[in-house]
Amino acid sequence: MILNQLVLHNVGTFAGRHVIDLTPPSTSRPIVLVGGLNGAGKTTILESIQLALYGSLAHASGRRNGSYDNYLRGLVHRGVPTSEGAAIELTFTAHQEGMQHKYWIRRSWKSSGASIREILLVSVDDRHNQALTSTWSEHVETFLPRGIAGLFFFDGEQIEALADLERSRQVLSSALAALLGLDLVERLTTDLAVLKRRHRGEQVPDSLRQAVEEKKQLVTAHRQREEAATEAEAARRTELERSQKLFHEATEAYRAAGGDLLDQRETAESTAAMVRAGLARCEDEIRHELTETSPLLQLGGLLEQLGEQVRVEAAAQRDILLVEAFSVRDDTLLQKLTDAKVKASTLTAVEQFLGDDRETRRSSADIEQIVGYPDPVALEGLLALTLPEARTRLQSAVDRRAMFKAEREQAERVLAAIPDPEAMAPLNARREETRDLLYRAEAAYAVATELLNSARTDRARAHDAYETTLDKAAHANLAADDDRRLVEHVGRVRATLENLRVAATRRHLERISHLVMEALGMLLRKENLITDVQIDPETHAVALTGVDGQSLPAKNLSAGERQLLAVALLWGLARAAGQPLPVVIDTPLGRLDGTHREHLLERYFPQASHQVILLSTDTEIDEEAYERIAPRVGRAYHLKFDAATNASYVVDGYFWSE
Known part of the structure; x- marks a missing residue:
């Protein structure tokens, strides 16, 4: 087509x-x-x-x-x-x-x-x-066929309904009935029940007819109550779905206008305050460093030249002292060599060496004293340890200050992006209004559902009582064996038809489950999340098996995975239609x-x-x-x-x- x-x-x-x-x-x-x-x-x-x-x-x-x-x-x-x-x-x-x-x-x-x-x-x-x-x-x-049209013509709301495996049973039941032709079996079963009830009713004598009629009227009253409760539940469900849609739209509008940022305003302000405090502490640390030795870092090479000059002057002072000390020592040494009657050439060489050494030191000491620094060791400590450590601390503080400034700018941009609460008030009020509507719709739907379940229970009890009364009246008053056999055979035929329905369903469900699994394998991102899908032939409940071979509850799936499961069910059933x-x-x-x-x-x-x-x-x-x-x-x-x-x-x- x-x-x-x-x-x-x-x-x-x-x-x-x-x-x-x-x-x-x-x-x-x-x-x-x-x-x-x-x-x-x-x-x-x-x-x-x-x-x-x-x-x-x-x-x-x-x-x-x-x-x-x-x-x-x-x-x-x-x-x-x-x-x-x-x-x-x-x-x-x-x-x-x-x-x-x-x-x-x-x-x-x-x-x-x-x-x-x-x-x-x-x-x-x-x-x-x-x-x-x-x-x-x-x-x-x-x-x-209209029974399978829902497998080919559907919308997102139908997919969401199928994603709830409890609500999907009715859809699966009607779809399977249409696919397998079981709606004819169900109609035949209903016709047999009507035939049996009609036959038994006709056999009831006047003495029991009134009791049967009272039970019948009670069944009718409870059925009407159930129908009214069903309509009310459907209306409440429609209102609930409409309220859910309105709340979703209001929430999305609030978020689109920056509501999420407004909700995080306290956190953003706290973050900004922490960043500002950190920046202030960092700047205090920099100021403290600048009151110590850090300003000397600006002198750069001048301090190095000063250190070199101090070292030269210190060496000159040391040489002056050595020359004075060596003069006495050299005279003593030469006298001892003379006393030892060392060769004249050797004595002359030693005297020449010692004289040259004193002259060299006397020449190196002959420099101008420019600085006259009293403590060269302290200056060396300043240049080798104190200033490098100060440079490291100051650089670290400057880097952290730059980081805090960047974080402050980011925090201020976030604060600037937060919308005005007064401007957001209408959207927030709309969101709260739709939230209240949703809560009321949920409560009304819960009450309607409870009333519907109660009406169904009462109707089932009344129906059972009616059936029991009919059975008693029929079995007590059947005059002919043919009538009795008819009632018995109708029950047997209904049981056989029910067995036929279950057997036919079970026969085809294996293929349908296989088609659903094929669809799941193509759709799911986690390819091994679901390893088997089984549909109960009697209740039409969907059971999932996980990768570990254990039952996988539908609530363990994400909302997206449940929707893909619904699509796979529709796709598998549609392919089964052939x-x-x-x-x-x-x-x-x-x-x-x-x-x-x-x-x-x-x-x-x-x-x-x-x-x-x-x-x-x-x-x-x-x-x-x-x-x-x-x-x-x-x-x-x-x-x-x-x-x-x-x-x-x-x-x-x-x-x-x-």
């Missing part, structure tokens, strides 16, 4: 006639991408396709809270005369009995007083077919992180079907995500909302590819 064209006339936010070509240009580019901001009409496209196909039997969306007439009336574009109304046209190609046929459906409606008049037209191969028009609700089941049907997804990416988004973009969307229609905002499939799937995109549209006309219109190209 291929969806070829969708025409919207005065539907939702679309005023006038708008034509959207949905046929992929090639099998290698199966994706039709429709982008638009919230409120531009993406959900309207999804609902319009389902409405065209199924009419009043279409899957009820979150915007359909009342009757079908009120739903149609709400779909008519505001400002359009009631006499003009709205219309949806859907053209698609489907194979029937080995032949390809082109279908055209037009569903139009307009107000006629207090009611809505709806007109359905169906054409096959460009020829109007009145017989098919009158039986369309039955004929559409032959190529797209029918080449298009896939239409509204708000497909939800709150997934980067890697999970990449897996959906690269592994699911291009392979989900031969035709995949994505309805997305610019934040879900952003510019980077668009670049990833662009090679697989056959057509792209942008829904733009014109505030002047209060209507949306369709242009070719996505947000960044127009």
Whole structure:
């Protein structure tokens, strides 16, 4: 099946006639991408396709809270005369009995007083077919059963619902029943129960009929109470989901305006104060150093020259003393050598050496005393130890001062970026208001759920009491063996049908679980996170097995991983259907992180079907995500909302590819 064209006339936010070509240009580019901001009409496209196909039997969306007439009336574009109304046209190609046929459906409606008049037209191969028009609700089941439509037409909210494995049981139950044909078994079981109850009721004599009737009326009363509680619970759930959405939007608006920074204001101010204090301490340390020997560092080479001059002068003073001391010593030495009758040549050589040495020292001592520094050792200590240590301490303090200044500038930038609390007050008040609404909605939903569970329990008890009364009356008053056998055989047949349902489900669940595991393997970032998926054939509960072979509770998965599990369930069930049907997804990416988004973009969307229609905002499939799937995109549209006309219109190209 291929969806070829969708025409919207005065539907939702679309005023006038708008034509959207949905046929992929090639099998290698199966994706039709429709982008638009919230409120531009993406959900309207999804609902319009389902409405065209199924009419009043279409899957009820979150915007359909009342009757079908009120739903149609709400779909008519505001400002359009009631006499003009709205219309949806859907053209698609489907194979029937080995032949390809082109279908055209037009569903139009307009107000006629207090009611809505709806007109359905169906054409096959460009020829109007009145017989098919009158039986369309039955004929559409032959190529797209309504029971499995949810596997191919769904939105992000449906994925989030499936991500809760407790809430997913009902979806899995209805999908499996439609896939395996078990809805016929369930209807037959119900018919047998009605037959048995009717037969037993007819056999009750007048003496017991009153008791049976009282139990029946009690069952009816409790069933009505349960239905009312179910409607109330659904309404409270809708209010809860709406409150959750409003709170999320208010929170995101508060964060986008800098609310997170405002919440961290005390921390930022404390950090800035600590940095300023550190900078002040560092500057005090520098001032202290400058009151000591550090200023001498500015003299640089002068101190080195001073040290050298002091050393030269000290050496000269030392030589003067040595010359005086050596004169006496040399005379004594020469006298001793003379007394020892040393050779005259040797004595002359020694005398010459000693004289030259004294003369050399006398010459080196003959310099001008410029400095006259009294303590050369102290000066050497100053140059070798004190000044280098002062230089190290001062440099360290200067470096830390530069670091503190950089941290102070960063802290001041953070403080400057914090918005004014008064300017944020309306957004904060809106957030608190929606938070209160959410709390009240959660409390109301909890009360409605409790009342519904109580009503179900009471109805079950009343039903059991009614069944018990019927059994007693029937077994006490059955006059013929044929009647008794009929009642017994009906019970056996119902038990057999139940065993058949479980056996048939178990037989196919292994293949479905395998398909779901294949989908998970392609979607999950942690490829070994889930090693097995099992669906209980009786309760339809989903059980996961981790890499260690132990049961893996769904609560241990992240929100993104649970959403991918929901997508894998939908994908596996859709593949199990074995029918080449298009896939239409509204708000497909939800709150997934980067890697999970990449897996959906690269592994699911291009392979989900031969035709995949994505309805997305610019934040879900952003510019980077668009670049990833662009090679697989056959057509792209942008829904733009014109505030002047209060209507949306369709242009070719996505947000960044127009």
